[in-house]
Amino acid sequence: MDRAMATLAERGVALHAFTTPQRVTPQTQSVVRSSPDLYYALCRYDFGDRAARLAVRMGHWPDYQSLAFFDARTDNFATLRGTGRRIAIRLLPPRSAPEEGAIVSPTTRGVILIRRLAPTAERFAAAAEAGKADACTFEPVSG
Template sequence: MRRLFGPLAALLVSAVAAHALTLHFAPAVIMDRAMAALAERGVALHAFTRPQRVTPQSQQVVRSSPDLYYALCRYDLGAEGSRLTVMMGAWPDYQSLAFFDAQTDNFATLRGTGRAVSVRLLPPGSTPAAGAIVSPSARGVILIRRLAPDAARFAAAVRAGEADACRLETVSG
């Protein structure tokens, strides 16, 4: 029995270390691949991309809800003095503005049912300011969801999406 203790302990330590490393590094790898896939699909950097209606044929990774309008904006706040101004136009039904960092974490979600929402996204390490959110990473994705359960509501959501904005700004000093 004593001869087995050493190898079993080494195996257990190795398994725990491999598990911990996977949990630590997997989200960044997943987000890097997602950001590259979004870029290949034409999702703009610092601009919301007008979505197509979700169908089983349009799904590549995750089964999105066919009842929702989705608009995406990739962002990169790595340049000195950069920040993002994000605006979500008014919509009478459910809508949300969700922010995801480079680790795939949803670090902020704002609801805007019946009203427009405007917020400034600041780079990591920034001092929080009124009406602003500090991103935990320089890169990430912003997602707008609007309830649009049929073709007519989806068309209306597309029109409402014309008021959406995701603009990079650079401030000096």
């Protein structure tokens, strides 16, 4: 809560008074709100001082699914749609040289989010089964 209070103060929200916030839009919304129609899977990452990259894999799902990357400031810096297909990609630490088929993270820490459309209990169970093909693992950088 201390962190939340500091963040609100930084955004100009007054103490002990109502502050009129900005209208919520995709540009001003800083937190993704959960939907009951979606299955979510999260992977936290922290490159620290490692000479490594993150291998990220999202398994097949026949309906809507996406793979979203959020930095330490909760900014969404990349989103890939994967409806009806698998996605495999590498996530590189900040200041890395670009590589084909890779995304460079703007911060050393962050979160990767998979969303799958699963509006019923049966579809949610199926999405959980599909999630067994998802992976988020460090691989050393050779060289």
